[in-house]
Amino acid sequence: MNHQITIKNRLWIVRNDHTFLGEGRVELLQTIDQLGSITKAAKKMQMSYLKAWKLVQSMNMSSQKPLVIRLSGGKGGGGTTLTEQGYKAINLYRDICQKNLEVTQHFKQRLLEF
Amino acid sequence: MNHQITIKNRLWIVRNDHTFLGEGRVELLQTIDQLGSITKAAKKMQMSYLKAWKLVQSMNMSSQKPLVIRLSGGKGGGGTTLTEQGYKAINLYRDICQKNLEVTQHFKQRLLEF
Numbered sequence: 001m002n003h004q005i006t007i008k009n010r011l012w013i014v015r016n017d018h019t020f021l022g023e024g025r026v027e028l029l030q031t032i033d034q035l036g037s038i039t040k041a042a043k044k045m046q047m048s049y050l051k052a053w054k055l056v057q058s059m060n061m062s063s064q065k066p067l068v069i070r071l072s073g074g075k076g077g078g079g080t081t082l083t084e085q086g087y088k089a090i091n092l093y094r095d096i097c098q099k100n101l102e103v104t105q106h107f108k109q110r111l112l113e114f
Numbered sequence: 115m116n117h118q119i120t121i122k123n124r125l126w127i128v129r130n131d132h133t134f135l136g137e138g139r140v141e142l143l144q145t146i147d148q149l150g151s152i153t154k155a156a157k158k159m160q161m162s163y164l165k166a167w168k169l170v171q172s173m174n175m176s177s178q179k180p181l182v183i184r185l186s187g188g189k190g191g192g193g194t195t196l197t198e199q200g201y202k203a204i205n206l207y208r209d210i211c212q213k214n215l216e217v218t219q220h221f222k223q224r225l226l227e228f
Contacts, residue, residue: 005134007210008126013225016118020228063228085228092224096121096217103213110206111127114134114177114199 005111007104011097020062025055026093029086032056032068036079063089119225121218125211134176139169140207143200146170146182150193177203 013021031041042052060066067086071078082090127135145155156166174180181200185192196204 004130006128008128009214010124012122013228014120014122015228020119088224088227092221092228096221099217099220100123100214103217104210106213107206107210110202110209113202114127114129114206 005114007107007111009097009100009104011093011100013093015062018058018062020059021089021093025059026090028052028055029059029067029082029090032080033082033086033090036081038068038080059089119228121221121225123211123214123218125207125214127207129176132172132176134173135203135207139173140204142166142169143173143181143196143204146194147196147200147204150195152182152194173203 010023012019019025028041028045031044032038035041035044038052038056039049042049045052056068060068063085065085066083067089068080069083070080124137126133133139142155142159145158146152149155149158152166152170153163156163159166170182174182177199179199180197181203182194183197184194
């Protein structure tokens with residue numbers, strides 16, 4: 001009998017029963033932050049630009065302040081960047097995940113009974 | 115702008131990447147415990163007997179000791195009952211859910227920024 005027994009946890013932050021943040025959305029925010037572009041982030045995450053754009057719209061509309069904004073003009077012709085609210089969203093989501101992970105550690109011993 | 119923002123959490127206990135316990139499975143265990151029968155539990159949960167039976171088999175096979183057993187013979191012709199291991203499984207799952215819920219309470223204030 002092996003003991004490869006683990007706890008899996010999925011977390012969503014919802015507003016009026018609609019997803020505001022989930023694992024995929026937060027990953028998208030982080031990838032946009034790394035690459036400075038929705039197009040490049042979509043490509044890296046193997047999703048269509050339209051899907052990525054819709055997810056960003058949904059997050060921006062679900063928050064009191066936008067998480068992602070377009071910088072227009074300037075040298076290089078602008079790009080896409082996270083706002084302070086965007087970073088707060090990533091940190092909040094990751095902090096809750098981390099706390100939940102810590103909780104699961106407390107149950108390791110009891111898990112071994114199965 | 116409304117503040118109907120909440121954290122949702124789904125929890126699974128998995129063995130070698132296969133589900134051992136999840137919300138539906140634990141609910142099934144609790145219903146079998148209430149009604150003393152897989153058939154009645156399946157009906158109450160609006161699933162087929164076959165599906166309920168397969169879920170019970172899966173849980174029993176994923177654990178070192180069975181969670182659900184059939185009592186055969188005797189007055190009334192037996193029935194189905196939870197073992198001590200079955201009650202432990204329900205309690206473990208519910209305890210982890212409860213702890214995760216407590217964690218989410220700590221983030222209420224930060225959620226309101228969105």
